Amino acid sequence: MTQKEHDDYLLQSLISGNDAGILEIYKVIYPKVKRYVIRHDGTEDDAKDVLQKALLQLATRAQTKTFEINSSFEGYLFTTCKNVWRREVKISKNRVTNDTVIDLVHEEREIALAAFEQDQWELFQEKLQELSENCRKILEFFFNKIPYVQIAKTLGYATENTVRQRIFKCKGKLKESIQADARYNELKEL
Template sequence: MDGNYYLDALVKGDSKVVSKIYDVNFKQVKRFILQNKGNTEDAEDIFQKALLQIAVRHKKDGIHINTTFDGFLFTVCKNLWRRELNSHKSRVTNSEIVEQVSEAKDNARAIIEQKRQELFIEMLDKISENCKMILSLFFAKVSYAEIIETTEYTSETVVRQRVFKCKKKLTDLIKEDLRFNSLREL
């Protein structure tokens, strides 16, 4: 079954499919959150927020998933959890002032971040296979020396130049897309 089957089931509230989504995906999300300073309750909250966010976006925008639904859901959960961790870092503790973060504002940020990632992945598909390979190694923090070993390049200087050119090509494609301005940070 493709990802759109699950999207439609979420919007319809199909309890059998939602249960299947939980059975298949929750353990992985819980493991990720437990390994990253969270607890089971955090994992449940993030998983529920992610499902709600996906359903709302699909109902509103009719999103289409190019990857597996499981991968898409995990990415949304990861992004929500990272944003949650970052918001805790930036809060100053003061017992007299209680900061309340709007749920709608938080969801809007999550949606924008997800759309940014989708734009990035879409543009990554438009660059050459060689650039995809080089950038995937670079983004995975593989050293230039290791990249030389796995490719036909002969020196770190050549690899650096190739990474620079590929990043520039990817950046240019992203900036040329009509969605770019609406997804920029204000």
Template sequence: MEGKFFLEAIEKNDSSVIKTIYEQSFYAIKQFVLQNKGNSEDAEDVFQKALLQIAVRLKKEKFEIKSSFEGFLYTVCRNLWRRELNIRKNRVTNNEVVEQVSEERDTALSYLEIKKQELFVEKLGMLSENCRNILNLFFAKMPYAEILATTEYSSETVIRQRVFKCKKKLTELIRGDVRYMKLKAV
């Protein structure tokens, strides 16, 4: 219900709810950006772009969020910031040239990233509960020793093998979906 409520508020440009979204989610986004070579202004820009891109996407098509809204927004912001870091890394600095950023291109890339994330989450949900748990811990960058402590496996080697098999199964599910080829081709 939370995701639908927030999406409707963004679509209606409900400033009081958008303020609540900001209060609930901005700190985590800011921490991520600060920890990844950014500053407070960068975090504000990314947060605003994310909300704008969600609004644009809602105008193009209605969609649902299967996870929490805060997690969805965090993912959108994280993808935007990583793309910005890649642009900065590849940018040649020349004070006499003004670079124009294509908002349409930026929005299109964000849309594709969201679609890829949705496909990933859907296919992750199709795995066994054991695989989902192991992969969630792995993707959260939890060390194998800590995963061992929270599971009933006998060794880190067994966990490594399990992660490998679960990642392989997830990859097969994703690549077997017709949407994968469409998303990959773009």
């Protein structure tokens, strides 16, 4: 079975509720999600919740619209899990906890917001891939908070100032490309 066929099998298993395929998804993805969540101040229970939400979101999206994964299924689902966890952390920072207070966040709203954020992420990733290889590399370093000195050394730039200028130009190209896309206005209005 090719990687594409295997990815299609996993996605269809999720949509149709095929236990064998879903079990395979858990075996492959859960350890990575657990490791990521725990490294980012979460617990094993948080990791389980994140994977459940990501799977629900993915299944919902695949059933409601034309849906295609351009990377591997595993990579896509893991990125979705990371986005779900980041959102959870962001929400929990703004939430006041009290044992007698009931959380009023509705699950449907959460799924819709997560799907919206995933659409934004996909647009960003698509436009990032359209940039030159040099711009993609320098922005990857920048987004991973690599020091300018190290970027200059690695990519062979003369000075940190040159790196700053390249980052500024590449970010500008990325922003321009995203804003020129029709989906940008749809996602911005929501």
